[in-house]
Amino acid sequence: MKDRYDFKEIEAKWQQKWAEQDIYAVPDFSDRPKYYCLEMFPYPSGKLHMGHVRNYSIGDVVARYKTMQGFNVLHPMGWDAFGLPAENAAIKHGALHPAQWTKDNIDAMRAQLKQLGISYDWNREVATCHPGYYKWTQWLFLQLYHKGLAYKKKAAVNWCPSCATVLANEQVKEGICERCASDVEKRELEQWFFKITDYADRLLADLDKLQGWPDKVKIMQENWIGRSEGAEITFTIDGFDETITVFTTRPDTIYGVTYMVLAPEHPLVEKLIAGRPQAEQVKEFVARVRNQSELARTSTETEKIGLPTGAYCVNPLSGEKVPILVANYVLLEYGTGAVMGVPAHDQRDFEFARKYNLPIRVVIQPEGAELEPDSMTEAYDGEGLMVNSGPFDGTPNREGIAAVTRYLEERGLGKGRVNYRLRDWLISRQRYWGAPIPIIYCDRCGVVPVPEEDLPVMLPMDVAFKPTGRSPLEEHRDFVNTACPSCGGPARRETDTMDTFMCSSWYYYRYTSPRDEDNAWDPDKVRRWLPVDQYIGGVEHAILHLLYSRFFTKVLCDLKLVDNDEPFTNLLTQGMVLKDGAKMSKSKGNVVSPEDIVAAYGADTARLFILFASPPERDLEWSDQGVEGCYRFLNRVWRLVAPLGDTPAGAPLPGNAKLAGVNKDMRRVTHQAIKKVTEDVGNRFNFNTAVSAIMELVNAMYQYREVPECDRDAGVLREAVDALLLLLAPFAPHITEELWAVTGHEGSIHAMPWPAYDPEAIVEDEITIVVQINGKVRDRMLVPAGMEPDAMQELVMQQERVQQLIGDKKVLKVIPVPGKLVNIVVK
Numbered sequence: 001m002k003d004r005y006d007f008k009e010i011e012a013k014w015q016q017k018w019a020e021q022d023i024y025a026v027p028d029f030s031d032r033p034k035y036y037c038l039e040m041f042p043y044p045s046g047k048l049h050m051g052h053v054r055n056y057s058i059g060d061v062v063a064r065y066k067t068m069q070g071f072n073v074l075h076p077m078g079w080d081a082f083g084l085p086a087e088n089a090a091i092k093h094g095a096l097h098p099a100q101w102t103k104d105n106i107d108a109m110r111a112q113l114k115q116l117g118i119s120y121d122w123n124r125e126v127a128t129c130h131p132g133y134y135k136w137t138q139w140l141f142l143q144l145y146h147k148g149l150a151y152k153k154k155a156a157v158n159w160c161p162s163c164a165t166v167l168a169n170e171q172v173k174e175g176i177c178e179r180c181a182s183d184v185e186k187r188e189l190e191q192w193f194f195k196i197t198d199y200a201d202r203l204l205a206d207l208d209k210l211q212g213w214p215d216k217v218k219i220m221q222e223n224w225i226g227r228s229e230g231a232e233i234t235f236t237i238d239g240f241d242e243t244i245t246v247f248t249t250r251p252d253t254i255y256g257v258t259y260m261v262l263a264p265e266h267p268l269v270e271k272l273i274a275g276r277p278q279a280e281q282v283k284e285f286v287a288r289v290r291n292q293s294e295l296a297r298t299s300t301e302t303e304k305i306g307l308p309t310g311a312y313c314v315n316p317l318s319g320e321k322v323p324i325l326v327a328n329y330v331l332l333e334y335g336t337g338a339v340m341g342v343p344a345h346d347q348r349d350f351e352f353a354r355k356y357n358l359p360i361r362v363v364i365q366p367e368g369a370e371l372e373p374d375s376m377t378e379a380y381d382g383e384g385l386m387v388n389s390g391p392f393d394g395t396p397n398r399e400g401i402a403a404v405t406r407y408l409e410e411r412g413l414g415k416g417r418v419n420y421r422l423r424d425w426l427i428s429r430q431r432y433w434g435a436p437i438p439i440i441y442c443d444r445c446g447v448v449p450v451p452e453e454d455l456p457v458m459l460p461m462d463v464a465f466k467p468t469g470r471s472p473l474e475e476h477r478d479f480v481n482t483a484c485p486s487c488g489g490p491a492r493r494e495t496d497t498m499d500t501f502m503c504s505s506w507y508y509y510r511y512t513s514p515r516d517e518d519n520a521w522d523p524d525k526v527r528r529w530l531p532v533d534q535y536i537g538g539v540e541h542a543i544l545h546l547l548y549s550r551f552f553t554k555v556l557c558d559l560k561l562v563d564n565d566e567p568f569t570n571l572l573t574q575g576m577v578l579k580d581g582a583k584m585s586k587s588k589g590n591v592v593s594p595e596d597i598v599a600a601y602g603a604d605t606a607r608l609f610i611l612f613a614s615p616p617e618r619d620l621e622w623s624d625q626g627v628e629g630c631y632r633f634l635n636r637v638w639r640l641v642a643p644l645g646d647t648p649a650g651a652p653l654p655g656n657a658k659l660a661g662v663n664k665d666m667r668r669v670t671h672q673a674i675k676k677v678t679e680d681v682g683n684r685f686n687f688n689t690a691v692s693a694i695m696e697l698v699n700a701m702y703q704y705r706e707v708p709e710c711d712r713d714a715g716v717l718r719e720a721v722d723a724l725l726l727l728l729a730p731f732a733p734h735i736t737e738e739l740w741a742v743t744g745h746e747g748s749i750h751a752m753p754w755p756a757y758d759p760e761a762i763v764e765d766e767i768t769i770v771v772q773i774n775g776k777v778r779d780r781m782l783v784p785a786g787m788e789p790d791a792m793q794e795l796v797m798q799q800e801r802v803q804q805l806i807g808d809k810k811v812l813k814v815i816p817v818p819g820k821l822v823n824i825v826v827k
Helices: 007-021 050-068 084-093 098-115 131-146 196-209 215-225 251-256 269-273 279-290 294-298 347-355 397-410 500-504 523-529 544-558 594-601 603-612 624-644 661-684 687-705 714-728 733-742 789-797 800-806
Strands: 034-039 072-074 150-160 165-167 185-194 228-237 243-248 259-262 306-314 321-327 338-341 414-419 439-442 446-449 481-483 490-493 532-538 568-574 577-579 766-773 776-784 811-817 821-826
Touching: 007 098, 007 603, 007 733, 034 050, 034 523, 050 072, 050 532, 050 568, 050 577, 050 594, 050 603, 050 661, 084 098, 098 594, 131 150, 131 446, 131 500, 131 544, 165 185, 196 215, 196 544, 215 544, 215 568, 228 251, 228 397, 243 251, 243 259, 243 338, 251 397, 259 306, 269 279, 269 306, 279 306, 279 321, 338 347, 397 414, 500 544, 544 568, 594 603, 594 624, 603 624, 603 687, 603 733, 624 687, 624 714, 624 733, 661 687, 661 714, 687 714, 714 733, 766 789, 766 800, 776 789, 776 800, 789 800, 789 811, 789 821, 800 821
Parallel strands: 034 072, 034 532, 259 321, 532 568, 766 821
Antiparallel strands: 150 165, 150 185, 228 243, 228 306, 228 414, 259 338, 306 321, 439 446, 439 490, 481 490, 766 776, 811 821
């Protein structure tokens, strides 16, 4: 047997054998219990980065472990293949079509994944840009359309001039495009939306079902949905027929309204300022504010700026006229686009009122205090009694919230309402490389959905890529011009394509029936596999992808297309991979190539390091020394196991009762390692501590090897070797597969049962306990395992060393903690 660990030869050999034998193909139906393990599929950008390697290595350990535990594991991979980068590459390079650019990148990344030895069932591979996939994306759009959940409206949208497309709110970070870092503008466009707001309550309430999700992700979704209860109140406008409706969570403060604020985009602004001296000034202000980001306008650090319109509205309860202003901190997209100013009881309103010398009126007095507007330095938003509030004076304000709401409803001046921060999902994109929206426009019939039998609406390949701000599909006459499915007359196709999050909101269903040409999925197979048992991916997808996937699943459940109403039972969000304290990126020049690491150290080393260096949910700091340390460890495993040939496999395993001394100790360490790794991988996903336990087992085996052969038990050695390889197999699949064969075993190690520990074997004859004096560790000693507290105390107090430490001090009490310590309290 070679005395050198030749990872290049070993990894190539086993990757080829696994492919030839198709060992990771999984049947849909089996006597084994099902387990669906899934990592978020990647965008085919061309090369894997270390974040990918971490994500997929984590998933692979889970999938291999569950397989060895007796589960029928579905572990697929595919490609989120539509999107802007492919089209931008076509615009930049001219000759390179997005389809070819995407295919080339998929080929490269697939080869990298196979090089890492990830246990994917490649028979189930999907790419969202393939007509066999996006046909069903379009079909799902039609299901939402027919259910009344898809609609088109004119709306102010985020426009990236560089990418020349619309962005969802979630794709705008601090006013810039998350893809190209360009400043984002606001434009009015006709857009397609999904009514995700219809599911807001269920999306919020069902977070309680997700016991296997990190709390931080559930909190992020809860905050994004942003449910708030309050009242919708109608204010008439003095001299106008129109009214202003506001939503407030504090109707108890309505008598404290001293001004009204409209969003600059509010449709009433232009009418209210018409013919007034300040009209041009307000118009300039509106134009300037419209292009500011939502974050900039609502940030607590941003100066709140407003202008009077010259118009007044009337408080529906007090009858008082209050001025109407426009201000930068009010957004048309949230609530009603209007906010009633109550400066005495809202800090933002307080600061705004002080800045513009607007009145401040106290309507909630705290118990035992007397608030005076002129002496207030900040708003009071606590509890108290209502004052200056007409018939509600003396009412505790918390009771007043409901009382005022009822009063408004009885008089037709308002109503109770639940409001959400969540907006409907904007899915239109003015780009080519996406799934065409299956809608046709006919002058006679109006909006006509494409019949299901005519799907897919194919993307034409012969388009011109120019950064015009319009979809290239608009210039393609053969695509645009069509016949109306209803009347047969001339019609035109929708030229917007769908947001790529549409494609990724259902891909986990398609894996169950990846080649089905007649259905999006087989209901029996979906019933078998869904929901996903373990989902793994970055926390950056907590809002977009995960929320949209939950929405999709609930819609599909309502349509009786699936039985589950949540897509992912358990979620693991892994941390980032850092180098020199920063996220790896080309711009920072700190990228480590997975290909370079695999070439220099092997795939098993790359996997082992990235799993060992940090708990999966935390960020991982890259360390060249850490990689080298994992490589040295695998070499130690090789040198330990390879020379044994097939000797261990032929040795009988004795019962624990027949063992003593070093043999019993070795068997105890082996079974302690099995217990530790099983708990760390199976219960906690503490892969780093699991690897540490395997390393400790290897150290113990090296020590055991130094025992004279005549004193060693061949069965103990065989068991330790087998356990070592089985425990290490999910982490380092190639070297363990080779050593499994070297040590005389038949079949793949990855098809073997996971080892079980022997409870009797892990019991220690003696344990080390700590001796403390006044809580400080002063000594350690060996005692029989399972020793009773009184016996521990007596044995410790008899020790000469302990008596010396106590000296002439008085012993006040002795506190024995079984199996751990004895603390002697002296004075």
